[in-house]
Amino acid sequence: MISFALLSPLARALFALWALLLCLTNIGSASIAAVKKRYKLTVLAFLLFVPVYTMWQVIFDLSLFKGTPDIAAATETLCNISWLIWFAAFAVLSVCAGLLLGYNIKYDRTNLNSGTIKLYLDKMPCGICCWRENGRVLFSNICMNDLCVAITQKQLLNGNHFHDAIKDDIISVDDKVWRFVSRKITVDGEQIYEMVASDITNEYAKTQALESDKAELSRLNNELREYYLSIDDSVKRQEILQAKMNIHDEMNRLMLSTAAADKEDSKALDNIFSLWEQNALLLCLDAENKSNQHQTAAVESLAAALGISVIWNSALPEELSEKQKELFFFTLQEAIINAVKHAGAKQMDISFKETDEEIICRFKNDGSIPQREVKFEGGLANLSRLASEQDAELNVEIGEDFSLLLKILKNHTFG
Numbered sequence: 396m397i398s399f400a401l402l403s404p405l406a407r408a409l410f411a412l413w414a415l416l417l418c419l420t421n422i423g424s425a426s427i428a429a430v431k432k433r434y435k436l437t438v439l440a441f442l443l444f445v446p447v448y449t450m451w452q453v454i455f456d457l458s459l460f461k462g463t464p465d466i467a468a469a470t471e472t473l474c475n476i477s478w479l480i481w482f483a484a485f486a487v488l489s490v491c492a493g494l495l496l497g498y499n500i501k502y503d504r505t506n507l508n509s510g511t512i513k514l515y516l517d518k519m520p521c522g523i524c525c526w527r528e529n530g531r532v533l534f535s536n537i538c539m540n541d542l543c544v545a546i547t548q549k550q551l552l553n554g555n556h557f558h559d560a561i562k563d564d565i566i567s568v569d570d571k572v573w574r575f576v577s578r579k580i581t582v583d584g585e586q587i588y589e590m591v592a593s594d595i596t597n598e599y600a601k602t603q604a605l606e607s608d609k610a611e612l613s614r615l616n617n618e619l620r621e622y623y624l625s626i627d628d629s630v631k632r633q634e635i636l637q638a639k640m641n642i643h644d645e646m647n648r649l650m651l652s653t654a655a656a657d658k659e660d661s662k663a664l665d666n667i668f669s670l671w672e673q674n675a676l677l678l679c680l681d682a683e684n685k686s687n688q689h690q691t692a693a694v695e696s697l698a699a700a701l702g703i704s705v706i707w708n709s710a711l712p713e714e715l716s717e718k719q720k721e722l723f724f725f726t727l728q729e730a731i732i733n734a735v736k737h738a739g740a741k742q743m744d745i746s747f748k749e750t751d752e753e754i755i756c757r758f759k760n761d762g763s764i765p766q767r768e769v770k771f772e773g774g775l776a777n778l779s780r781l782a783s784e785q786d787a788e789l790n791v792e793i794g795e796d797f798s799l800l801l802k803i804l805k806n807h808t809f810g
Contacts, residue, residue: 397477398474398475398478399473399477399478400457400474400475401478407457407458410450410485411451411454411455411458413485413489414447414485417443417447417485417488417489417492418448418451420492420493420496421440421441421443421447421492422444423496424436424440424443424492424496424499425437425440425444427499427500427503428440428499431499431502431503433499433502436498436499440495443488443491443495446484446488447488450481450484450485453469453470453473453474457470457474513534513536516534516536517538519536519538520594521538521592521594522535522539522542522573522590522591522592523536523591523592524536524539524557524590525588525590526553526554526555526587527554527585527588528586528587528588529555530554530555530556531553531554532551532552532553532554533587535551538592539551539592542573542592545568545569546566546568547560554588554590557590558588561575564576565595571596572594572595572596572599573592573593573595574592574593574595575590575591575592576590576592577589577590578590633781633784636780637725637781640725640729647732647774690721690724693724694727697728697731698731698743701731701732701735702735702741703731703734703735703740703742703743703760704742705727705731705743705745706743706744706745707745708744708746708747709745709746709747711723712747712749714754714805715754715803718785719785722782722785722787722801722803723756723801723803725778725781726758726778726782726789726799726801727745727758729778730743730758730760730799731743733774733775733799734758734760735762737762737765738762738763738764738765738797739762739763740761740762741762742760743758743759743760744758744759745758749805751805752805753803754802754805755800755802755803756800756802757792757798757799757800758799758801759797759798760798762797764793764797769791769793771789775789782801785803786804787801787802787803787804788801789802790802
């Protein structure tokens with residue numbers, strides 16, 4: 396049987412290369428196990444390394460000192476062994492080294508350990524740092540290290556110093572907004588400090604937008620409140636104006652009725668006094684509470700007292716709102732008083748014309764035609780102002796007869 400020493404130099408060189416590769420494999424296995432703190436596997440890898448390294452040294456010694464007295468006795472003894480035994484030993488050691496290296500690699504990929512935790516914490520988008528009470532940093536990931544450099548211009552070497560450098564809980568760093576949260580925790584009976592930095596850029600932007608919308612809403616609420624107050628003032632002014640118009644109308648009617656009465660006719664005087672009493676009661680009534688029948692009766696009473704007949708060519712349109720009906724009766728009373736007072740009229744014709752957009756109320760009298768331009772003064776001026784507040788229009792039409800026109804928009808919701 397051929398011994399290992401009788402092999403060709405090339406064959407021995409191949410065995411030397413095989414031994415070198417096995418040495419490197421065992422060194423790698425021992426390093427991986429030591430990093431993962433699996434010290435038993437580290438010792439096993441070292442035990443596999445020793446025979447492989449010894450065989451590599453024997454091959455190296457044989458190549459240098461073969462046939463010389465300097466060759467070691469152990470080298471001669473081992474090299475006189477059959478090369479098949481060397482091959483079997485190398486094969487067994489290779490299988491053991493391969494299995495050990497494969498197990499260490501598989502364990503590193505499938506089991507959690509401190510190295511695995513460190514690797515994945517470094518990949519997290521938030522910053523994490525832990526330190527002892529004296530400031531010594533126990534752990535910090537890459538994100539927290541970068542934040543420390545950006546804020547303090549120094550490396551993260553002392554947790555207390557970094558904590559003191561953070562003045563606010565929310566800090567803007569490199570176009571991002573970070574929230575820093577610190578707490579004290581107990582690990583194995585020891586008090587340590589933990590700080591976590593979270594990226595809240597999107598949440599912060601949404602919060603700022605919400606604050607802006609809230610301020611805008613507050614401004615709108617204030618404007619609406621002022622608008623409602625102005626509406627109240629406008630309603631009060633309108634009520635005062637209506638009260639003045641009512642007083643003006645009633646006083647005109649009373650004075651004209653008194654002036655037209657026969658002073659020698661006691662019955663007429665009784666009617667005048669009754670009319671004064673009735674009108675005094677009417678002045679005490681709220682204009683908004685008057686019904687159509689009541690207002691119509693009041694107009695008929697006024698016309699009878701002034702000696703003018705009122706002819707309704709058509710009924711009052713039902714489309715008119717309560718405010719618009721009040722405006723119509725105010726206009727009718729003013730038209731009757733002015734027709735008697737300024738034109739000596741004896742008849743008042745009332746007609747209505749409807750279009751798609753408005754209702755035209757016409758008050759035509761048979762009195763004398765004005766010789767000069769008609770200007771709205773006194774009661775007509777107040778009436779015109781009240782009509783404009785309801786988007787209505789008051790004007791006159793002069794032809795063969797004199798007509799007062801009131802144009803009221805349909806579907807108007809004033810008041």
